[in-house]
Amino acid sequence: MGTLIEEIFSRKLERQVHAGEIVMVDVDTIMSHDNTTPLAIKAFNEIGKPIKDKNKIVIHFDHAYPAPNLLAAEAQRKSLDFINREGLQNFYHQGVCHQVMIEEGFVTPGAVIIGADSHSNTYGALGAFGTGLGSTEIGVAWVTGKCWFKVPSTIRIELNGNAQLGVFAKDVMIFIAGMIGMDGGTYRSIEFGGSYIDQLPMHERIVFSNMSTEIGAKCGLIAADEITLEYLRHETKAAGDFATLRPVNPTYERILEIDVSTIEPHISCHPDVDNAKPIHEVAGLQVDEVFIGTCTNARYEDIEIVANILRGKTVHPSVRVIVTPASNQIYKKAMVNGLIEVLMDAGCTVTGTGCGACIGRHGGVLAPGERALTTMNRNFIGRMGSPNAEIYLASPATAAATALSGKITDPRNLLSEVTHG
Amino acid sequence: MGKAWTFGENMNTDEIIPGRFNITIDPLELAKNVFCEVKPEYAKNVKLGDVIVGGQNFGCGSSREHAPIAIKGSGAKCVIAPSFARIFYRNTINIGLPILECPEAVDGINEGDLVEVDLKTGVILNKTTGRQFLAKPLPEFILKISEAGGIVNFIQHHEIEELMEGSA
Numbered sequence: 001m002g003t004l005i006e007e008i009f010s011r012k013l014e015r016q017v018h019a020g021e022i023v024m025v026d027v028d029t030i031m032s033h034d035n036t037t038p039l040a041i042k043a044f045n046e047i048g049k050p051i052k053d054k055n056k057i058v059i060h061f062d063h064a065y066p067a068p069n070l071l072a073a074e075a076q077r078k079s080l081d082f083i084n085r086e087g088l089q090n091f092y093h094q095g096v097c098h099q100v101m102i103e104e105g106f107v108t109p110g111a112v113i114i115g116a117d118s119h120s121n122t123y124g125a126l127g128a129f130g131t132g133l134g135s136t137e138i139g140v141a142w143v144t145g146k147c148w149f150k151v152p153s154t155i156r157i158e159l160n161g162n163a164q165l166g167v168f169a170k171d172v173m174i175f176i177a178g179m180i181g182m183d184g185g186t187y188r189s190i191e192f193g194g195s196y197i198d199q200l201p202m203h204e205r206i207v208f209s210n211m212s213t214e215i216g217a218k219c220g221l222i223a224a225d226e227i228t229l230e231y232l233r234h235e236t237k238a239a240g241d242f243a244t245l246r247p248v249n250p251t252y253e254r255i256l257e258i259d260v261s262t263i264e265p266h267i268s269c270h271p272d273v274d275n276a277k278p279i280h281e282v283a284g285l286q287v288d289e290v291f292i293g294t295c296t297n298a299r300y301e302d303i304e305i306v307a308n309i310l311r312g313k314t315v316h317p318s319v320r321v322i323v324t325p326a327s328n329q330i331y332k333k334a335m336v337n338g339l340i341e342v343l344m345d346a347g348c349t350v351t352g353t354g355c356g357a358c359i360g361r362h363g364g365v366l367a368p369g370e371r372a373l374t375t376m377n378r379n380f381i382g383r384m385g386s387p388n389a390e391i392y393l394a395s396p397a398t399a400a401a402t403a404l405s406g407k408i409t410d411p412r413n414l415l416s417e418v419t420h421g
Numbered sequence: 422m423g424k425a426w427t428f429g430e431n432m433n434t435d436e437i438i439p440g441r442f443n444i445t446i447d448p449l450e451l452a453k454n455v456f457c458e459v460k461p462e463y464a465k466n467v468k469l470g471d472v473i474v475g476g477q478n479f480g481c482g483s484s485r486e487h488a489p490i491a492i493k494g495s496g497a498k499c500v501i502a503p504s505f506a507r508i509f510y511r512n513t514i515n516i517g518l519p520i521l522e523c524p525e526a527v528d529g530i531n532e533g534d535l536v537e538v539d540l541k542t543g544v545i546l547n548k549t550t551g552r553q554f555l556a557k558p559l560p561e562f563i564l565k566i567s568e569a570g571g572i573v574n575f576i577q578h579h580e581i582e583e584l585m586e587g588s589a
Contacts (some may be wrong), residue, residue, distance in 0.1 A: 022562065024585050039446050039486055046573045071444045118484040118508060133487040134512035144581040148562070161523040182431055183478035216481060218507055272431070360440050364472050380482060387439065387458045398574050 003154040003250040004221045005189040008110055008129045011245060019153040019251075027147050029106045029113040030056050031095045033357075034072070036062040036116035036135045037079045043139030051086060052145035057089040058106060060097035062354040063244060080196035092322040095327025098122040098210070098295040103329050105238035109224035110245050114138065114147050119295050119377065121217060123207035125202065126222030126232065127245060132213065152189040152218045153253040155180075161261035167410035169200065170297055170375070171397035175262035175268040176258070177215055178276025185250035186216030191247065192333030196260045199220060202231040203299040210296050211377045214273040223247065224284035256363075265410060269329040270371075271381045278396065279410045289372040290315075290403040291364050292396055293324030293356040297375035300330045307339040308418045309400035309411065310346035318407030321348040322364045349405070360384045366391075373402045422548060423470035426463055428456070430476030434509070437480065437488040446487070448494025453489040466552045467495050471535045474527055475502035480509025486516060493518040499538055501545060501556070505529050508588055514563055516578035521545065521556035529554060561587065 067073035108125035123130025212220025357364030366389035379391035490528035543556035568573035
């Protein structure tokens with residue numbers, strides 16, 4: 001009985017739990033990456049107790065991999081020494097942690113996953129409870145295998161109707177952020193549902209869970225269904241019988257109903273994700289960089305839509321266009337299907353996989369006075385380098401249209417060409 | 422008693438300490454650049470025992486612990502805000518930086534006011550204006566972590582299940 005998050009915790013604890021309760025849970029997976037593992041190792045060393053279950057620990061190098069400077073190299077060396085010393089088997093460096101977590105099968109419906117990364121909410125798209133924590137708590141979980149949570153109350157966001165051509169999950173999510181604000185979901189579980197979500201493929205569902213972080217939520221959940229199970233069987237290494245939990249007679253703190261058909265492409269404008277505007281209000285603004293990447297929007301289908309828009313064309317000469325596929329699996333598929341060639345012929349710089357320019361340390365750092373349009377999930381001041389640079393967030397289609405013109409551009413006309421041409 | 426430093430709403434972790442400085446985990450090193458873009462004079466002039474007074478959703482953004490560590494390293498005694506972002510809230514408790522939720526105090530304290538905070542009782546006294554405020558008490562199990570000086574100290578000496586004892 002209850003909301004999806006109450007159902008997940010109730011299954012885990014084998015008793016009925018309710019929002020507001022504080023629970024101690026055995027976590028299924030404990031994730032950290034090159035940026036957050038060093039502090040977790042420090043906490044672990046200070047505690048001085050052994051690891052509870054090595055199989056639960058997953059470590060990724062993705063934020064600055066391969067190391068772009070000596071300091072990063074030294075930090076990664078220390079983490080590697082730790083991984084080798086402890087004999088940890090789940091170590092990956094083939095793309096953005098959240099995407100690789102899904103591909104490698106760590107994310108299954110009903111699983112409880114903690115990550116030393118705020119976008120661990122991503123796992124909610126497959127019906128798992130994923131949430132971000134600080135490194136110290138990750139080090140503690142290595143030792144205890146457990147974590148405490150206050151079972152959150154739930155805001156249900158009911159999305160109905162069909163999106164217009166050229167309007168993607170990213171546009172809808174930016175619209176939602178604008179509507180409820182960057183603290184509109186603080187401490188809450190956000191449950192996304194409705195007829196729009198029901199028919200949405202997994203790569204689009206992931207955008208909602210991923211960006212639930214940007215409205216402060218503890219998690220952003222979508223109940224697993226046939227689409228989830230098909231995706232798990234064909235696109236990931238997950239195996240076995242999956243729990244398909246759904247909300248049962250839930251009590252919501254609040255229900256938001258949104259008709260998706262009325263939403264046009266949206267942009268999060270500098271410098272906050274909730275500074276959301278319909279594209280006609282910002283179209284024409286000149287940009288210096290277009291970055292297509294990150295755990296939000298660098299999956300195969302995202303790259304495909306960019307390639308379809310850029311096919312046979314050339315990006316604007318004054319714009320740096322960077323494409324950073326989320327994972328090697330995605331990169332390889334894009335390569336085999338000729339998409340990478342299309343992007344390169346159009347003048348894009350295609351980089352290795354990982355977080356890329358999103359963390360402001362490599363792969364597309366912004367100079368003072370520069371403006372970027374990106375497929376990232378946050379646009380904080382200084383996020384991509386200079387505090388005097390501006391970041392605008394948009395869908396991959398808007399990013400591709402903007403890459404061609406050098407200014408923020410509505411992708412809808414181009415998409416009807418692609419669709420009908 | 423310390424001086425109040427006030428900050429706006431939605432102060433995010435990149436504003437507390439920009440990502441480019443997170444190449445160290447040394448609190449004193451991080452403290453040199455804390456709030457460097459939003460209040461550059463803070464790192465230069467902050468004194469041990471000063472108090473941070475923030476707006477709602479303080480500490481939103483990344484899971485990076487560098488943010489609360491940088492504030493703790495700067496010598497600030499505590500952070501008072503109407504509300505905190507969830508990962509930041511957990512991080513401050515885990516690393517032993519005291520926080521107090523008190524919207525009234527935030528409204529009643531200006532930059533530079535002299536403020537006295539009793540962390541045990543939650544009483545916040547603005548010595549400049551004479552006004553007194555009472556912060557929301559921390560849940561019992563969180564007090565156990567705070568009293569141990571952070572989660573690492575607690576786990577050194579206890580089993581994690583002991584956090585739940587008496588609070589079920």
